[in-house]
Amino acid sequence: MKSLLAIIEPKKFSRVSVVGDLHGDYRTLTALLEVVNLGTDLLVFLGDYADRGPDGVEVIRTVATLQQKHPKNVVALMGNHEDFSELGEPQFNPCTLIEEASAKTGSWGNYFTGELKPFIDTLYIAALIPDNALLVHGGVSTKLTGSDDLKMPSEELRLDLLWSDPTNGDGEDPNYARGAGVEFGSDVSASVCKSLGVARIIRSHQPQLAAAKPYVSHGGRVVTVNATSVYGGAPFVYFIDPKSTEKDSYQNVKR
Ligand SMILES: [Mn+2]
Numbered sequence: 001m002k003s004l005l006a007i008i009e010p011k012k013f014s015r016v017s018v019v020g021d022l023h024g025d026y027r028t029l030t031a032l033l034e035v036v037n038l039g040t041d042l043l044v045f046l047g048d049y050a051d052r053g054p055d056g057v058e059v060i061r062t063v064a065t066l067q068q069k070h071p072k073n074v075v076a077l078m079g080n081h082e083d084f085s086e087l088g089e090p091q092f093n094p095c096t097l098i099e100e101a102s103a104k105t106g107s108w109g110n111y112f113t114g115e116l117k118p119f120i121d122t123l124y125i126a127a128l129i130p131d132n133a134l135l136v137h138g139g140v141s142t143k144l145t146g147s148d149d150l151k152m153p154s155e156e157l158r159l160d161l162l163w164s165d166p167t168n169g170d171g172e173d174p175n176y177a178r179g180a181g182v183e184f185g186s187d188v189s190a191s192v193c194k195s196l197g198v199a200r201i202i203r204s205h206q207p208q209l210a211a212a213k214p215y216v217s218h219g220g221r222v223v224t225v226n227a228t229s230v231y232g233g234a235p236f237v238y239f240i241d242p243k244s245t246e247k248d249s250y251q252n253v254k255r
Helices: 026-033 056-069 097-105 108-120 155-163 186-196
Strands: 005-007 015-019 041-045 074-076 126-129 133-136 172-174 182-184 200-203 215-217 222-224 236-240 249-252
Touching (some): 056 074
Parallel strands (some): 041 074
Antiparallel strands (some): 126 133, 215 222
């Protein structure tokens, strides 16, 4: 089985361009691709490609095509909205993609087997920029004790990575609001960053928190980003200089 951790070589890219939840917002995806340079950037998607917005099928097709055309410059991560059983049953709610894909392609079963499952099989669970940042959809937990844990994560850790949210204060509690993952405090993100040798965690999963600009918490150690307008707001691409933790920036796009 392939490693589910993508390790990014800083010297290979001038920027790491990070795209948060898209949630079927194809118009925003086309706008944000205009501010990314696929010749020199590494483009990292943080997951949650479909559901809520109208065009999950088109978003997934576009990301899959980008992966094929630019295999060295595109990394796509899994979000909790890409968590399906082998038979195509969503492990989350709501899955509006079922109705959308049935209407657009004629059959959920054929769409899942022929298009969605092959895409899901390409997804990583996390990406690591050594000495810089961990990129992940939801968050981290005390089950994460080093980068080896990310290569073939246990089912419990996998769910924490997909579903967790940062919280104020210290400690770790079950994420009752989500029904999966944890709420992790500042001490947890600090110890996870230390064990991975990174300065911070870049994640999405709460686009409302970052509606128009990055949301920084845990003393700068956790940054939440957003690339969808399905909740309103102004989506953006988040840029990291892979050789520095001090030069992050972002650019809003008009859909
Ligand atoms: Mn999510």
